[in-house]
Amino acid sequence: MRLNDWQRELEAYLLGAQPTPGVALRDSLLGSPALSAEEGLAIYHNAYRARLLDALRDDYSALHHWLGDDEFEGLASAYLQAHPSRHFSLRWLGARLADFIDGYLVAAQSAPLAELAGLEWAFTLAFDAADGEPLTLEAMATLTPAEWPELRVRLLPSVQWLPCSYNSLALWRATKAADELPARTQLEQPQVCLIWRQGLVSRYRSLGPAEAQALHGMSVAGWNFGELCAELAAYGDAAPLQAATWLKQWISEGTLERSNPSL
Template sequence: MRLNEWQLAFEAFLLDETAADAGLGNSLIGGPTLNVGTGLAIYHNAYKARLLDVLRNDFPTIWHWLGDAEFDQLATAYIRQQPSAHYSLRWLGKGFEDFIREHLVREQSAPLAELAALEWAFTLAFDSPAGTPLTIDAMATLAAEEWPTLQVKPAPSLQWLRCAYNSVAIWRSVKAEADFPESQALASPQVCVIWRSELVCSYRSLASAEADALDGLLNQAWNFSELCAELAVTYGEGAALQAVTWLKQWVQDGLLERLQR
């Protein structure tokens, strides 16, 4: 058996529930205290255990919610359907949200999948490139004529999640080791933004008006003048002040980079 054939056979054994084929077994030599079958079983079980451990670490709130047995059952079904295809296990949980939506009935899948999206957003934010976020000092150097056409883009770590359930409260309760709240639908959807500053992930829920304003800048390519014009409908003469107030907060949080044309 050639090396690449042996590697493929070993991979198939790790990913499958069946016993190793004869070719793989015959290519190995047991020791005085560990025969081939037992050694292969150890590898097989250790690999599955490692994958489950990764998903528990990436989705601790879902693990807490479901408990050990139910979480492992769900995670095992996910791994069986979507085996790890990347050299880094960091990407193992990428499809967990979609799997939950497809695998469970809607009444259970909707809040659980949203929670998976929230936990995965923290993973994406933490692992993102550093980027060059705007700073208050950089904003202070802008000439007056630059402000009307100023455009921004999201910092690389910024994640945007529209929540229909109290997922943030549930996640926060596990993080703080507090009482676990009952899952509930929100009266109206709420945007949560997640980002990383240095090596720490932060999050904040946005009121609808602030979320709409930030969405306009990031997803509708508004410049600062257009932001003020949109806010004037609600805030009248105070639109510019409100725009500056929010912009200062977003810059201090590290959510934005300047968009250069």
């Protein structure tokens, strides 16, 4: 057997669900009086699988806590069968778990589970993202009155925007605090959970509908500050103050960078 054929045979064995190797792979190796080739391969197979499951448990600790050991292992095993590790780093192993859950379970079960998985993955993405160039209040203080209406911003690379219809954030917080998990509930009104990294610390908070619309308008839809004030016309004369208050908060939290720094 050529080396590249043997490597493919070993890879297929490790990625497969069965701990028993094929005849060709088994016969290509020599065992010892204490350990046969088949037993050694089975140990390697089980250790590799266990490492992948450990990585998923670490990335999805709240989901694991909610489901329990057996149900989580069943879900993770099915996921690994459908999406075996393809990257040299385990960092990306769980990237498709939330989408997988949507097709793996019936809708009534999958929606809250997929949302919780998406929340946990958002924290992972936020922590590993590039720094960007956070806009500061000190920089804002240097803007002239003529520059304010044309000010445009965008979200920093670490910021994750996650619509939530269930109490996923409460479940996640309970897991981190080692508290008893609350009952799964659907929110009376969907919320946006904003997740980002400030320095080396993960941050998060929920946004009300009005603030979420304003932040999305400025950071995603491309409104400038003048357009934000116009969109807040329902606030009357207080619209510029409300716009400035939100903008100050977003900047203080470290979620924005300037998208037109030359202006």
